[in-house]
Amino acid sequence: MGISQEDLAERCGLHRTYVGAIERSERNITLQTLERLAESLGVSPHDLLKEHQDV
Numbered sequence: 001m002g003i004s005q006e007d008l009a010e011r012c013g014l015h016r017t018y019v020g021a022i023e024r025s026e027r028n029i030t031l032q033t034l035e036r037l038a039e040s041l042g043v044s045p046h047d048l049l050k051e052h053q054d055v
Contacts, residue, residue, distance in 0.1 A: 001041060005019045005020050005023065006019075008037070008040060008041070011040040012036040012037055012039070012040040013036070014033070014036070014037075022037075031045075034048060034049075
């Protein structure tokens with residue numbers, strides 16, 4: 001989406017290192033955090049959970 005981890009963290013009220021750890025699969029998140037991330041990105045929580053497939 002072209003935004004930094006820092007920008008995403010600010011949008012959803014999380015610390016940037018926590019967002020980085022989520023992206024690297026180093027942290028498990030709650031459903032509430034999943035919803036906050038999805039809302040901040042303008043996608044559904046389902047979109048964040050489905051496996052990415054390169055086209």
